[in-house]
Amino acid sequence: MSIKIIKAGIFDSVQDNGRLGYQHLGINPGGVIDSFSAQLANAILGKEFTGPLLELHFPASKIRFTNSNIICISAADFSPYIDGVPVELNHPLMVKSNSVLEFKKRVSGTWCYIAFLKTLVVNKWLGSYSTHTKVVAGGKEGRILETGDVIETTSEINTSQHFNWKTPPLDFSSKEIEFITGSEWNYLSDESKYNFEHCFFCITSSSDRMGYRLSGVTLDAIQKQELLSSAVSMGTVQLLPNGQLIVLMADHQTTGGYPKVAHVVSSSLSLLAQKSMQDIIDFKLISLQEAEEKFIKRQRYLQHIQEECKARMKALGIE
Amino acid sequence: MKKAFPYTIFPLGDSALVLEFGDEIDLELNQHIQHIFKKIKQANLNYVTDAVPAYATLAVFYNLLEVPYDREKSSFETVAEKLRVIVENSRSVDIAKEKKIIEIPVCYSLKFGIDLTELAQKNKMDIAELITIHFSTVYYVFMIGFLPGFAYMGEVDASIATPRRSTPRQEVAAGSVGIAGKQTGIYPFSSPGGWNIIGRTPIQLFKKNAEPPMLLQQGDKIKFFSITEDEYKNYKGRHI
Numbered sequence: 001m002s003i004k005i006i007k008a009g010i011f012d013s014v015q016d017n018g019r020l021g022y023q024h025l026g027i028n029p030g031g032v033i034d035s036f037s038a039q040l041a042n043a044i045l046g047k048e049f050t051g052p053l054l055e056l057h058f059p060a061s062k063i064r065f066t067n068s069n070i071i072c073i074s075a076a077d078f079s080p081y082i083d084g085v086p087v088e089l090n091h092p093l094m095v096k097s098n099s100v101l102e103f104k105k106r107v108s109g110t111w112c113y114i115a116f117l118k119t120l121v122v123n124k125w126l127g128s129y130s131t132h133t134k135v136v137a138g139g140k141e142g143r144i145l146e147t148g149d150v151i152e153t154t155s156e157i158n159t160s161q162h163f164n165w166k167t168p169p170l171d172f173s174s175k176e177i178e179f180i181t182g183s184e185w186n187y188l189s190d191e192s193k194y195n196f197e198h199c200f201f202c203i204t205s206s207s208d209r210m211g212y213r214l215s216g217v218t219l220d221a222i223q224k225q226e227l228l229s230s231a232v233s234m235g236t237v238q239l240l241p242n243g244q245l246i247v248l249m250a251d252h253q254t255t256g257g258y259p260k261v262a263h264v265v266s267s268s269l270s271l272l273a274q275k276s277m278q279d280i281i282d283f284k285l286i287s288l289q290e291a292e293e294k295f296i297k298r299q300r301y302l303q304h305i306q307e308e309c310k311a312r313m314k315a316l317g318i319e
Numbered sequence: 320m321k322k323a324f325p326y327t328i329f330p331l332g333d334s335a336l337v338l339e340f341g342d343e344i345d346l347e348l349n350q351h352i353q354h355i356f357k358k359i360k361q362a363n364l365n366y367v368t369d370a371v372p373a374y375a376t377l378a379v380f381y382n383l384l385e386v387p388y389d390r391e392k393s394s395f396e397t398v399a400e401k402l403r404v405i406v407e408n409s410r411s412v413d414i415a416k417e418k419k420i421i422e423i424p425v426c427y428s429l430k431f432g433i434d435l436t437e438l439a440q441k442n443k444m445d446i447a448e449l450i451t452i453h454f455s456t457v458y459y460v461f462m463i464g465f466l467p468g469f470a471y472m473g474e475v476d477a478s479i480a481t482p483r484r485s486t487p488r489q490e491v492a493a494g495s496v497g498i499a500g501k502q503t504g505i506y507p508f509s510s511p512g513g514w515n516i517i518g519r520t521p522i523q524l525f526k527k528n529a530e531p532p533m534l535l536q537q538g539d540k541i542k543f544f545s546i547t548e549d550e551y552k553n554y555k556g557r558h559i
Contacts, residue, residue, distance in 0.1 A: 023369045023380070024356070025533060026463045125527065134508055135467055137527045183329050183337065228342060229464055229471065231371035231378030233332045255373055255464030263332035266383075289393045291333035292383055299384055 001118070001156050003069075005149040006100070007062040011209075014120065014139030014151070015055045019128035023231065023254045030130040030138075033209055033250040034111050036270035037075030037170060039302050041115035044072040044167060045092055046310030049302070052122050052129035052139070054114040058106040061145055063114075067156035068097045070117035070318070075170060076109025076274060091166035092117075092313075094159060109172050109274040117318070121152035161316045167305060172274040175200070175282040177264055180291055182237065184227070184259035192219040196262070200280045201245065209251040212272065214281070218243035221259060232256045235264035235272075247272065265291035267298050324351050326406065328399045335369075335380040336399060338406065344374055344473055344501065349461050352377050353538050358409045364401065372537055373462045374471070420457060421534070421541045423505070423520055425496050426551040427453075431519035434484075438498070438515050442479055452476050453517060454543040458503060460535050468507040468525035468533035472541060475501045487513035494519045496543070507533070521546075521554035 005012075015038070018031025032038035032055055039049045054061075058078050073080050073089050080087050083099045095101065103112070122129050122139050131139030140149055188196065201216035220243055232238070236248045238258035247264055248256075250273075264272055265286065275281060286294075313319065326340045338355070341348055349372075356372040359379065366385035371378040379402060386394040427450040429435055439446045458472035465471075474480075480501045488511060491497070495506045497514030506512060507524040520543075524534045535541065546554070 020368045020380075023371045024463060024537070025467065025531065026465060026469050027467045027532075029369070126532075132467075134510075135525070135527050180330065180333060183331070183339075228344065228374040228376075229462065230337065230373040230376040231331065231335070231464075233335050233378075233380070235332050253465050254371060255462070260331070263330075265333050288330055288333060288395055292394050295333060295383055 001067045001153045002150050003120075003153065004064045004066055005061050005145050005147055005151075006064050008145050008147040008149070009056055009058070009060040011057040012061045012145040013055055013131040013133075013143075014052050014122045014129055014145075015131060016052045016129040017050055018130055018250070019126050019132070019138070022126055026254050027126065027132075027135070028252060028254050029234075030132055030251055031128065032111075032113065032130075034075055034113070034270045034273040036298060036302070037111070037274075038113045038115075040090065040167065040170075040305065041072045041074035041113040043302050043306035044074070044090060044165075044309050045070065045115050045117045046306060046313040047115060047117065049306070051115070052120045053116065054120075054145075056103070056112040056114065057110065058103065058112075060103040060112060062100065062102040064100050065095045065097060066150075067153065068158045069095050069153060070157055070159070071095055072115045074113045074115070076112040076172075077107040077169070078103035078112050079105050079107055088166060089169060092163040094163075096158075097156070109170070110276045111273060116153060118153045118155050118157055121154060157318065159316070159318060161318065163312075163316075165309065165312055170270075170274075172271055174271060175280050176268075176284050177272050177281045178268045178284050178286045178291070178294075179237065179262045179264050180286065180288050182260035182262045184223075184239070185261050187221040187223045187239070187259045188261055189220050189222050192221075195219060197283055197285055200282055203275050203277055203279045203281065205277045207277065209249055211246045211248045211252060212275070214245045214247065216245070219245070219261075227257045227259060229255045229257045232260065233263065235266065235269055236260050237262040237264065249273065265294065267291065267294035324348060328402070330395050331378055333395075334383055335378055336395060336402075338377045338379070338402065339375065340377075341375040344461065346459060348375055349459075350538070355406055355409050358405050359402065362405055366398070371464070373464065418538065418540050421539055423522055423541055423543050424546040424550070424554060425454065425518040425520050425543045426546050426548055427518035428548050430548065431492075431495070431551075432517040434497075434515040435517050438479070438481055438517060441481055444478070449479050450517070450545060452479050453498075453503070454545055457540055457542050460537050460539040460541065462537055463533075463535070466506065466508055466510055468535065470504055470535040470539070470541075472503050473501050475503050477501070481515050483513040484515060487511055491516060492519065494521065494524075496520060519551070521551050
């Protein structure tokens with residue numbers, strides 16, 4: 001029972017929600033770069049949020065299903081086709097044995113997820129299936145997917161049942177990225193603070209799973225002192241010595257020494273992750289309490305979808 | 320009387336906070352942070368997902384869905400209050416047991432120590448002197464960060480302390496030993512990096528299947544010793 005990568009994409013990997021509890025050893029959590037969308041893909045299949053899935057970038061892998069399975073494709077729209085027929089996102093899909101999934105063109109978003117009802121059998125390292133390319137551990141042999149890779153699945157499933165549910169497509173068009181201030185916000189001059197909030201910033205081509213580098217108006221720090229290294233987080237916005245910004249993403253280092261001027265809030269990380277080169281973003285300040293509430297609300301929504309879909313799968317006799 | 324370490328707490332995004340005890344490299348302060356780190360681990364709070372001690376700070380990451388709900392305050396405040404109690408109850412630092420010194424072989428040849436010549440010139444001494452000063456000090460591991468298993472050690476003797484290179488290298492080889500300001504460290508993996516490289520260790524610092532996966536831990540004491548290129552070759556693949 002397996003799937004086969006018949007043509008590898010450029011940066012596709014096995015991920016899950018990340019490797020928690022090891023940052024004091026310098027081991028970053030990693031995991032999916034768009035946690036909300038990845039959890040949604042699992043939720044639509046009524047599965048736990050913690051299972052391994054594939055994270056795809058465009059151009060994405062072409063995949064043969066050696067055995068039948070039920071999958072859900074979520075997040076970025078790369079025009080998925082199964083055996084030449086276009087298929088929907090955010091909807092359970094019955095995939096017959098020997099069928100081929102391919103992605104024809106990027107319509108929206110940057111990262112796409114595939115969740116599998118019959119789970120991928122991949123390497124777990126320190127409690128997580130996430131691919132850690134530096135340590136070469138987790139996922140598929142600790143590396144990005146290559147042509148010819150075969151990934152086992154736990155079993156196969158075949159059904160003629162119709163899945164009469166889907167969630168609305170995710171909209172990644174908004175420019176608005178919400179943030180709260182960071183511990184070195186006051187390092188910025190008043191003019192730079194104003195510019196941070198009121199100017200557009202552009203995602204540059206040197207952005208990857210480690211961080212999204214922005215270009216825009218040069219910001220100046222009134223305090224130039226070097227900082228002692230301390231912990232950073234996904235979403236931390238650092239001011240680089242050249243006055244430009246970087247937002248740390250899933251594969252960020254555990255610690256850093258650049259001023260932390262802001263933090264993108266958790267509920268905006270999905271939207272930011274799905275931005276691509278040359279996309280424009282507009283930072284909007286919110287309060288910490290609002291940030292907490294928005295995140296909790298989104299997670300409750302996911303839990304609701306998961307419970308509902310689990311019940312529906314069960315009603316169809318699928319588990 | 321134990322020294323009191325005043326601190327402040329501030330958010331690190333919406334799902335983490337930082338206890339900041341100061342802004343300098345100080346052994347006693349760092350040991351206090353380690354002590355609190357252990358107390359937080361022992362408290363086993365179900366909402367704490369990660370705790371990251373550094374030189375003068377301790378970051379605590381939490382799962383917002385697990386933090387006990389209180390309509391009167393933010394989750395940040397709820398977690399901060401809980402941690403304040405832990406810090407208050409952690410006043411008495413048990414004198415750290417005298418740790419064994421971990422000895423690490425380093426080949427300080429010009430082949431591996433690609434910045435030796437420049438560093439010796441900058442610090443107005445000859446290379447042999449610089450190397451001797453580097454391996455004569457017992458270093459303390461202040462924190463782990465940057466890369467898996469990368470130990471920030473200090474403090475380097477003032478006579479050889481040298482700022483980071485202005486332009487970082489695209490790739491520094493695994494095992495490289497470097498100096499950045501008063502810090503010294505070893506790259507467990509090849510990586511881009513800006514430290515001044517003075518040698519290389521044949522020791523594998525990070526083994527993914529070992530428990531724990533890394534040789535050096537915060538609070539460890541380490542001492543380097545000099546080996547030749549031949550000895551380096553024979554060490555290859557061996558661990559401490």
